[in-house]
Amino acid sequence: MAPSSTTPSVLLNTGAQMPLLGLGTYKLLAPEDVNRAVDAALLAGYRAFDSAAVYQNEADLGRALRELLPKHGLTREDVFIISKLDPKDQGEGAMEGALQSLSQLDLGYIDLYLIHWPGTQGLEPADQRNPVNRAQSWVTLEELHAQGKLKAIGVSNYTPAHMKELMQNCKIPPAVLQDELHPQLCKTELRSVCKEYGVCFQAYSSLGKGALLTDPVVMEVAKNCERTPAQVLLRWALQQGVPVLPKSSNPDRIKDNGRLFDFTLSDSDMDRLSALDCGHKYCRNASQVV
Structure with missing residues (x-):
């Protein structure tokens, strides 16, 4: 059964609906923090929750x-519950x-289980056991x-080469690539x-680990549309059909990050934001993994 039809969602290649907005839980370690964040998220309309074995929560x-x-x-x-395989496994x-x-x-x-990383914990990126594993x-x-x-x-942190390799060998195609x-x-x-392969791309680190919240272009767009920089960054992805997973332990911020479906960024604002593209990664790079 899919999440409520009132929840903005995307249709996966399995036929299931995945909510466009989910709560990321990375670094939510204390049980009381998890409880408070989940409570705030449910109240704010979140219907997806993203975890992983390595998050230990x-x-x-x-x-x-x-x-x-x-x-x-x-x-x-x-x-809709998402979790991921530990790279050590x-x-x-x-x-x-x-x-x-x-x-x-x-x-x-x-609801959705991902291979978290294309490599194996303990192996060098160039180790030929990585593709076998x-x-x-x-x-x-x-x-x-x-x-x-x-x-x-599905999978997470796969490169185009990893995706093509998987598509050539799988019986069941991945429903989602998270990156x-x-x-x-x-x-x-x-x-x-x-x-091309009918795989849903889902975003994490939409705020660039917080660095983009003070980017001048992001701040100007946010000021002009009377929204927070975080809302602008998340909305930029959503308007391209990309589901997002903002993470926070702060109930007020969780609520604010969930207010994404009652405004639209103009074409010019979308273009200005997209023009910031410089290939900068704030998270670990999987491109060296064979």
């Missing part, structure tokens, strides 16, 4: 949702790693998808590859 997220969904008049089927450990995520979350199933991980995810435990499967995206990093080639 899957159990806390699952517990918070089990406690808070009834409070907000919601059920498990009303939310890439390859032979993928089955155990994915089942561990399922167990930690304890929500019955995971991620191919093995994908076969495992396909198996769990067939069992209904992972409703959709860094913001005006300084428009990822034109990668998004074109995703479009």
Whole structure:
């Protein structure tokens, strides 16, 4: 069952609807912080939640949702849960790693499960075992998808080359590619590859780890449309059909970041923001992984 039809969403190649707005939970480590953030997000209309094995908060997220969904008049089927395979479990450990995520979350199933990184923890980027391991991980995810435990499967931090390799060998195509995206990093080639293959591109680090909040162009656009710089950066992605996952532990900021569907950026503002593209990455670069 898909999240409520009133939730702005994108249709995945599985036939499922994925909300355009989700809460990122990276660095949300204390159970009380997770609980407070999830509560604020549900109140603000968020219906997707993004975790990962390496975030070490899957159990806390699952517990918070089990406690808070009834409070907000919601059920498990009303939310879309994303998690990711630990790079240390890439390859032979993928089955155990994915089942561990399922167990930690304890929500019955995971709506979208991603291979978090194209490489394997402990191996050099150029190690030829990397492509072998991620191919093995994908076969495992396909198996769990067939069992209904992972409703959709996908990847994160894959380059165009990694995507082409996967598409040539997979039985089930990825539903989503999650990667860094913001005006300084428009990822034109990668998004074109995703479009060609019918894969949804989902953005993380939309604020450039906070650095873009003080960019003069972003600030000017925000001032002109009487919105926050964060709202402008998130709206820039949404207007291109890209789902976003802003992360915060602050209830007021979570609420503000969720106010994205009642305004539109002009074509000229979109162009000004996109013109900031300089290929700058604020997060780890996977392009060296073979």
